[in-house]
Amino acid sequence: MRRAECRRQGSRQRSRKDRIAMPFVLPTIPFTTSSTTGVANVQNQSATTSGGMGRLRALCDVYQPGITAVATTALGTSTAFVAPPRATTLNVSATTSSLESGWAIVAPFTFSLAVAYAELHILVRRFMLNPTTGSLTFVQALTGPPTVVFDVNVWFIGVHIRSRERRTRGASIQMPVVPGNFYQFWLRSHQYATVWGNASAGSGTFTYDFGPLFFAFS
DSSP: OEEEEOOOOSTTOOSTTSOOOOOEEOOOEEEEEEEEESSEEEEEEEEEEETTEEEEEEEEEEOSTTEEEEEEEEEEOSEEEEOOTTOOEEEEEEEEEEEEEEEEEEOSOTTOEEEEEEEEEEEEEEEEEOTTTOOEEEEEEEEOOOEEEEEEEEESSEEEEEEEEEEEEEEEEEEEOOTTOEEEEEEEEEEEEEEESSSEEEEEEEEEEEOOEEEEEO
């Protein structure tokens, strides 16, 4: 992972309240993880970049009671950016164009439940520079507030369906920083589907297309 500095822009920006350079960066490091219990599917999961754009996508399908499918899909920056002197705050934001489908179905049986959930959020990892080795040492990870994309709980009997809806989804984080520490940014999608009882089913498939993340130390 590379290290980078954000420098002040222009000689007028001298006060602590001034905004420090506001770059854009496209995350390119993919990360995917998934788990299932029983007969469940996590399909088409990928985190890719192409033509200056990033894409996160995954499909979770559950068709039998007592089963859960979980998927986490993310893209992270290949560079960690150093907080400049006198910086106190970091803001990171992303805007995505999403294609969303999800459904939950419960037939009329006692104690039946179908759940489909998906969220999008920013994850920031903080590092300290080891002065002896020149390498970065991981310190902590902070997650911004989730943007809930889909959250359906159908009890006993009911149907909830969304099919190929196109929307704009955003995610952001504002957090304190330590000058001289390094910060790496991730855009991460988390989703799951689960069913309980009889004759229930849950499914969710989501695709997020986005450009470079916007960040600023101040």
